[in-house]
Amino acid sequence: MNAPHPPKVAGIDSTVPAPTHTVAPAPASGVPGTSPVASPGCSGSPHPPYAPGAILQDRLAGWVSDLTTLHELTERLARTNSLDAALKELLRAGAALVGARRGLVVLEPDDGLGPDTTIGLGLARSDLGHIETVPRSAMPHGTLLDTAAGLPGGDGEVVRPDLFAEDGLDPRHRDVAARLGYAAGYALPLSTRAAGRLGAALWFYDEPAEPAERRRHLAGLYVRFATEHLARLLETERTRACMTTMYEELLPSRLPRVPGVQLASRHRTGPRGGGDWYDALPLPDAALGLAVGSVTGAGPGAVAAMGRLRASLRAYAVMEGEDPVAVLSDLELLLRLTEPARSATALFAYCEPALRRITLAGAGHSPPLVVGERRTEFVETSVSAPLGMLACWEAPSVEFQVGAGETVLLYTDGLLHRTGEPVDRAFARLHTAAASVPRPLRRDPGAVADHVLRTVLPDGLDMTDGAEDVALLAARFE
Template sequence: MASNAPVGKPTDMSSPRLPKVAGIDSTVPAPPDTVAPLPGVPSAAPPSDAALPPGVLIQDRLASWVSDLTTLHELTERLIKTDSLDGALREMLGAGAALVGARRGMAVLEPADGLGPTSTIGLGLAHADLGTIETVPRGSGSYGRLLDGLPEADPPGAGLPDADPPGAGLPWNGPTAPRRPARVPEPIAIRDVRTEEGLDPRHREVAARLGYAASYALPLATEEAGRLGAAVWLYDEPAEPDERRRHLIGLYGRFATEHLARLLQVERARARVATVAEELLPSRLPRVPGVRLAVRHLTGPQGGGDWYDALPLPEGALGLAVGSVSGTGPSALAAMGRLRASLRAYAVMEGEDPVAVLSDLELLLRLTEPARSATALFAYAEPAQRRIVLAGAGHAPPLVVGDHRTEFVETSLSAPLGMLTCWEAPSVELSPAPGETVLLYTDGLLRRTGDATDRAFARLHAAASSVPRTDRSDPGAVADHVLRTLLPGGLDPAVEGEDVVLLAARFE
């Protein structure tokens, strides 16, 4: 954030005055080291004049509480809009700096269960500065003590009263024994690094090198979420937040931890889905003389059923396939794996006739999974002759990219697999010129653009036409250029469950 970026060392740092609430102008005491508040977010501090008349004092306190609630509301609203772990950590770090009156800080994500992911984010600290801080012995640093000192949970029966609790008779030491949530450690404030007792000499050395004199560390942990990490804010002068600021950062920290816990679950689920999807697809593409292959596969958060295959066939032939199974999640992934395995078997037996391959696949899908549909395209390629015979079932046509043409292949129209009454669409034959690349892709590539179908096809054609000539000899570079042009921001989050597959085959 621009407001939390490093600035020169201030001479008289203070928070701005709170806006008037119900006619009350609350004065904010000057903390020893602070930054300007986040844009649009008022700072919060209690009134300091205890000699006010009772009515005015009560009104002043009410105005202060309203200001605190407004501050927390605006900060949490900004936090909840983040949809990634790194984004949430950066937002939390900047908001926390404004609340505790610090200029720099560091957040460490390190879930206690050891399943990851882990990351370290800095505010006003370069990458080298973060590395320098990490040279301090972990047990000496405040954030390290928070990360290592939080137990997962109390043992069964720990801290239980002597009297029988509700539900007496339960086997407290047995498998059904209730377990208490994890304890949350207290924040650690170091008011002056130079005079603090028990600090490792390396800690003082690093503080002097980076120019900070005090720190305030907050655990990113709640009883429900457990320990997710820790955040530490650094002051340029000896300082520590007052009781009110501690209370505010504590409330915000608990909310931020719960938000991080939700994002962590999403990230882990996404990683598991991507792992399963990759395991169901080829681990590597085959090497066949006369053709070079490249593939790009992007998986959405829920995992779709898009797939691809490249299979060496007898007499130097090559089978290329792309397809998509309806649905999302584990069931779609399982169906995709079964469909791909079946197509490989049919391709080995009768690959030179793509219509027969897809006809057998249609019959299998109709008999074994009548509630599911799928699209598929299978191409029988003879690289030595630069000849391709292909057939599709409800699938988008391939795109040929070369120096002299960029055009879609005219394929016969057919309904998706599982929706046919009889097979009527014949195969088509294609003869790519030397140096031309044939792009096979799934419908997810078009849908992820967020455009209507006709416009998505036009954008795909324009992206393929704009591939630089220097990149056209590399099928991977062609695929990357098309993806960057069509999806400059990655997968469109508004389109759930759609994977993207782009298979490029360049003929020599």
């Protein structure tokens, strides 16, 4: 019977260079009266005595190599600005440090506020599904997630150098390991005293193996840094999700159905949450009120101010919507009394769908765009200051007609600012985008808004987070 093979030490990935110096072991202490041993093939000349500082020099070279590697990996991690990217980078760097090829990281903050996610390296989604069928307590990362071992000050790691040689290995774990082709595992907690326990990372080896002590030390240092970085990204992600939820709740949950008009809206929220908004509300005499606006600033204060202004404008529109100038005058007075440190732009349109007639007034806001079969043009509006900028705001209203099948596009300035171009070029790009809407899409205001967004902000910029909020409101008249 062959003796069992001892677990081998995991190989070091090329990403982690070995020390550049290697030195033979120092000879034993000399005995008085003896001479150094001659080297064969060297004409009987003895070896020179081993330099006392060579061992220290070799160790220093190894430490410099390790520190250089650790610095490079932490720099790469620090450049990630999203949880998903950071978790993937953590897996890649950790695999290089411990000499593994595959792995997974489970993000599961112990405060219960989420988000909870699992990301794999070299594992397909189906592979992660198989792993999830194993009892959590039987997996190395499960031990860290569910026991004190994964808390700050706990054991700090779980080493499983040869799964199939273990007595009492969970049968389901044995089946999954055989199916996926891994024979060993090494897990570290994502846990520090400052961040608490955020989750755990696990790397798999194809054969019985475990990382050497030097590799474990480096991986531990790296994971502790990664945990602090993940904690910062987690806080940012939670704040962003909270701001998005607030923003969504303060905007219309659905647009009204008014005979003779089809409505559609699109909006994108910046990372800190801003004050761009839109609204559509039915008014007496089968009329329709359309509004867009923007409050200066960003963050919770701007979002709250936006909500107050939008709610106030709805009330003023119900009372005197047929006079858009009066609506914006009342809104300006409210802003000066309740938000003296802020200014805002706004546009309110009183629509009569049966007559396809629109009366609008704007306060420092960009003009609407009419998109039809025979024309694509901006509505000529009077130049006026934003709300809150003058002692008393007032500007004349504008009245215009739209044809059957034409769409009126209202938008906030964030659409123009996100292009990064001067205002005149941004307006030209918007006009070109609206004029290029394919004819079959013009029957759907939602398709018109989508086409304009993708054309003005190409290459996915319409979906990414930007410094500016964007709000569009499209109304197609039948």
